[in-house]
Amino acid sequence: MNSFAPTEQRLAVTCRRQPAFPREPAVLVRLVKHLHKRVHDAANATLKPWGISHPEYNILMMLYGTEGYTLNPSQLAEAAGEKSANITRLADSLCDKGLVERTASDADRRKVSLSLSRAGLAMIDEFMPSICALLERQTAGLKPAETAQLERLLKKFLTQLEQD
Amino acid sequence: MNSFAPTEQRLAVTCRRQPAFPREPAVLVRLVKHLHKRVHDAANATLKPWGISHPEYNILMMLYGTEGYTLNPSQLAEAAGEKSANITRLADSLCDKGLVERTASDADRRKVSLSLSRAGLAMIDEFMPSICALLERQTAGLKPAETAQLERLLKKFLTQLEQD
DNA sequence: TGTATTTATTTCATATATGAAATATATGGT
DNA sequence: ACCATATATTTCATATATGAAATAAATACA
Numbered sequence: 441m442n443s444f445a446p447t448e449q450r451l452a453v454t455c456r457r458q459p460a461f462p463r464e465p466a467v468l469v470r471l472v473k474h475l476h477k478r479v480h481d482a483a484n485a486t487l488k489p490w491g492i493s494h495p496e497y498n499i500l501m502m503l504y505g506t507e508g509y510t511l512n513p514s515q516l517a518e519a520a521g522e523k524s525a526n527i528t529r530l531a532d533s534l535c536d537k538g539l540v541e542r543t544a545s546d547a548d549r550r551k552v553s554l555s556l557s558r559a560g561l562a563m564i565d566e567f568m569p570s571i572c573a574l575l576e577r578q579t580a581g582l583k584p585a586e587t588a589q590l591e592r593l594l595k596k597f598l599t600q601l602e603q604d
Numbered sequence: 605m606n607s608f609a610p611t612e613q614r615l616a617v618t619c620r621r622q623p624a625f626p627r628e629p630a631v632l633v634r635l636v637k638h639l640h641k642r643v644h645d646a647a648n649a650t651l652k653p654w655g656i657s658h659p660e661y662n663i664l665m666m667l668y669g670t671e672g673y674t675l676n677p678s679q680l681a682e683a684a685g686e687k688s689a690n691i692t693r694l695a696d697s698l699c700d701k702g703l704v705e706r707t708a709s710d711a712d713r714r715k716v717s718l719s720l721s722r723a724g725l726a727m728i729d730e731f732m733p734s735i736c737a738l739l740e741r742q743t744a745g746l747k748p749a750e751t752a753q754l755e756r757l758l759k760k761f762l763t764q765l766e767q768d
Numbered sequence: 769t770g771t772a773t774t775t776a777t778t779t780c781a782t783a784t785a786t787g788a789a790a791t792a793t794a795t796g797g798t
Numbered sequence: 799a800c801c802a803t804a805t806a807t808t809t810c811a812t813a814t815a816t817g818a819a820a821t822a823a824a825t826a827c828a
Contacts, residue, residue, distance in 0.1 A: 587629075590757040591628065595635065714793045
């Protein structure tokens, strides 16, 4: 019995009151919300010693996962699932902390390049053991086959959500 | 090919650079983030004609799914996955709109009761067709057996996340 | 070339969310 | 009854996120 039980109870009541209400889709959507909250809060707690937030961590990791450690704000917005106005703010914060460098692009002068700095790389190396441990713990309850199956189904779900 | 492909590419680079980085857990976490964003944005767009946000909708639906249409702020915080300070603000907004009523509890005078008003119930009946259509569309790509399997695996994942 | 349109980013006002302190009531032990 | 502690909610300062307008450069094409 987990914290989701009351949610299921409420969905049962809702279905009784609204016969057209589709239970299964609603369960999935509420599960995604609960999962996201847990993941977000746990990441923030883990990263607190380094003085960065989960969204800031995501920006760093998007750059880290890119050949050349560099992306434009618009690529970063797409990659990190943030609005571009928010990327500006997050990039400002990371530049202030010396973790990211902002340079004008030569080829297209509308563009801006955001690159991981030496300090940014060093910080990633520092928090990586804690992050790896966190990720391992979070999926410790799932067998490898279940993880793979979950990945497959979530991708299918995401593909559908992107249709609209 | 969906919008998640670049994310996978970045994870591959990350794994190359950090051999200890656990790919599978990271994929799941990033999928949850992408899914949450899509669900949140789609719900906000659907609800816009009624002048309420997705978090406000969630509050209304938590009350709707409760016998007696009434919960305390703390129950609501747990149910909706919001911090209690945020519940106060959301409840204020919903009270201002006349959708929720706030009354002091008699039994325990520290407590407050938040109840769906007649107008709140009426609004739920109004937006319900749009919400049902949205939910159906969002899961249209999944077969019933896949939906059931996904529900099972997400619950298992959530249970694990709640261990810490 | 000149100018309209599109693309990239930032600015700014506003909306939304959080932690910590403040307020008020309840409960348990003496 | 009294006081210490626990619980429920709100307040307030601050952090975080968004939409729309502003800015600036690239592109299309008459």
